[in-house]
Amino acid sequence: MDNISATIQVVPLNHYILLCAIIFTIGVIGVLIRRNAIIIFMSIELMLNSVNLLLAAFSAYSGDASGQVFVFFIMALAAAEVAVGLAIIVMVYRNTSSIDINILNRLKW
């Protein structure tokens, strides 16, 4: 237990911010370069998770438990979001026999 909490004192907070920024960016790039709706959804999960990790790191560094409670709420929200989003994707697949999001372009104009 001692060497676990020693991690906090050695790794600076900036490195956590850097790691989470990189992973968030990877999620954004995933949304931009893929056309498969499920992969786009997974990239959104990646972004949510990087924010979760950053909130937990801030909470641990500032000694405030509220951040970790927020992470708990974000996880509950992500579960709801995944259920509804996957239902929508299943419905889209049933109607168009494809999950290419470029088919769903009628909302563009």
Add this chain to the structure above:
Amino acid sequence: MSLFYFVAFLSILFSLLVIFTKNPVYSVLYLIATFFTFTIQYILLNAQFLAVVNFIVYMGAIMVLFLFVLMLMNLNKETEPVKSNLVKIIGVIAGGTLLVTLVGSIKALQTSAVSQLPNSNIGLVANLGRVLFSEFLLPFELSSLLLLSAMVGAVLLAKKDKRTQNG
């Protein structure tokens, strides 16, 4: 200390593999590996409750849901829609500028070192439960409503429509 950098490297590697793998099933598997590295990060931060919840909810429930939907749709490499290379390059450049902006703002940010010695048992279940059921009782109850409505909505959306017979 070096464990943190190793795990951080692994999570970046796996998340890159998630978005650059052609086969969607492999993508889901790499995403599971990414979430596992996040669980290790939570353990390193001594946030044990979050580690357990991340392990059970994300790797257990959400990823199994993704895998089930993928297998319902019977996707593979051949049916994978691909964007043109120009759009891919533009997307990577746009993401890179976002990263540069974020890193620049981190550089400008003056984070002090750990001001006070952090309370090391902050992420334990007992402590978080006390905070959750005293300060955050109303949001906790509201999240149950959110989950209920999400469940009803998911069933309603995924149900077969009676009017369209081909569905």
